[in-house]
Amino acid sequence: MPSVAFYTLGCKVNFYDTEAIWQLFKKEGYEQVDFETTTADVYLINTCTVTNTGDKKSRQIIRRAIRRNPDAVIAVTGCYAQTSPAEILAIEGVDLVIGTQDRDKLMNYITDLQNERQPVNAVRNIMKTREFEELDVPDFAERTRAFLKIQEGCNNFCTFCIIPWSRGLSRSREAESVINQARQLVESGYKEIVLTGIHTGGYGDDMENYRLSDLLWDLDAIEGLERIRISSIEASQIDDAMIDVLNRSSKMCRHLHIPLQSGDNDVLKRMRRKYTVEQFAEKIKLLHEAMPGVAITTDVIVGFPGETEEMFENGYAFMEQMGFAEMHVFPYSKRTGTPAARMEDQIDDELKNERVHKLIDLSERMQLDYAKKYVGEVLDVIPEREHKGSEGSGLIMGYSDNYIQVVFEGSESLIGELCRVKITEAGVNECRGQLVRVLDIHTASTARAEAAPQPQAMQA
DSSP: OOEEEEEEOSSHHHHHHHHHHHHHHHHTTOEEOOTTTSOOSEEEEEEOOSSHHHHHHHHHHHHHHHHHOTTSEEEEEEHHHHHOHHHHHTSTTOOEEEETSOGGGHHHHHHHHHHSOOOEEOOOOGGGOOSOOOOOOOOOSSSSEEEEEEEEOOSOOOTTOOHHHHHOSOEEOOHHHHHHHHHHHHHTTOOEEEEEETTGGGTTTTSSSOOHHHHHHHHHTSTTOOEEEESOOOGGGOOHHHHHHHHHOTTBOSEEEOOOBOSSHHHHHHHTOSOOHHHHHHHHHHHHHHSTTOEEEEEEEESOTTOOHHHHHHHHHHHHHHTOSEEEEEEOOOOTTSGGGGOSOOOOHHHHHHHHHHHHHHHHHHHHHHHHTTTTOEEEEEEEEEOOBTTBSSEEEEEETTOOEEEEEOOGGGTTSEEEEEEEEOOSSOEEEEEEEEEOHHHHHHHHHHHSOOOOOOOO
16 A cells, blocks of 8 residues: 655645545545655655745755655646745755645656656646635544634735735635535534635635625524634625624634734834724624623734834734734734735844734733633633643543633543533633533524523614
């Protein structure tokens, strides 16, 4: 049996794509082996280019694969492959670079390379692609949450971001295809589906009279699906229809990841973001009214060109005011070809790192404050895996619908089940809890209906 080993860098979309590519290998009779410990016939590296670090790490992993088995076919895909194929092919030992499209042709390339080892650059101009690449993932290593890719690409062209050039313009997956795969996932035993994409909230922008909110209602109607989670959505895409779904659907998770990027209007304008801090704050207010207890997490870029101390402090105060459940903090990384890379007043790395640490400290404080609100409360948790801590075995870990990581006593047989857990202790990265009971689908549906907030009048 031929073998393949994967290494994935970057975002959740990349991890989904790797799972989809594995399905192609599986159909051809391949066995998947561990990248680090086993010699494989084919190594596939799914790369990231969102930062300079992503590029560098991608090259390191490619070279590591070549060292592990110089005779193996080395294939490279992903965002860094799309933007810099020549740079990757210059690494001696790389056989195939395929970018972020045409992955359905991957096995043909692999077969050809096994017959004749002639390096192949299969990267095409992504900006000409208008169709969503259909790659199904019927099964995941984690048996509790299934990721479902519904969208690809981005039309925003923020001044700091290289992603439109590596992923192309926004393309939506046909609704019928999304619904069909969602049903398959539920039939396979998944109770939670995470909708993912490069610009997930832009789903439907290229469709007629069908938006993300319409898709959410169609998913809400699937029997046996307990939770629907959106991986990320822009503040500018939270309209009345979206607020209405969040307000009335009992299946929508009380967790939204809404990138802020900066808490200062001058910086937001230079980033070419589509909102002011005042507009962002208003959307957050509406979300809290529609979905009480919702956890809002966010992304923040620190040290954008021209960010003064005053602008940083403005941002700090705004983030503190928002009371995020968690912030993912990144130092600004210059990407060649983007407008921000050509801006003057680039920020010194030392100052960037100092500001990053201040925001990480703020994030941890807000994360703990959010978790503390739920001590003594009972939350629905779907255990994902055994928790191996200093206490030994007998503990399992899962997430509540509002994305609190909860550790509690329980057997592995509870993994994938819907559990009622009372929170006993709050921490920054995880909370401790005590199992109250396990819910079956009928009980869970009844509980959801009882717990669902009553519809409120929409605000202008």
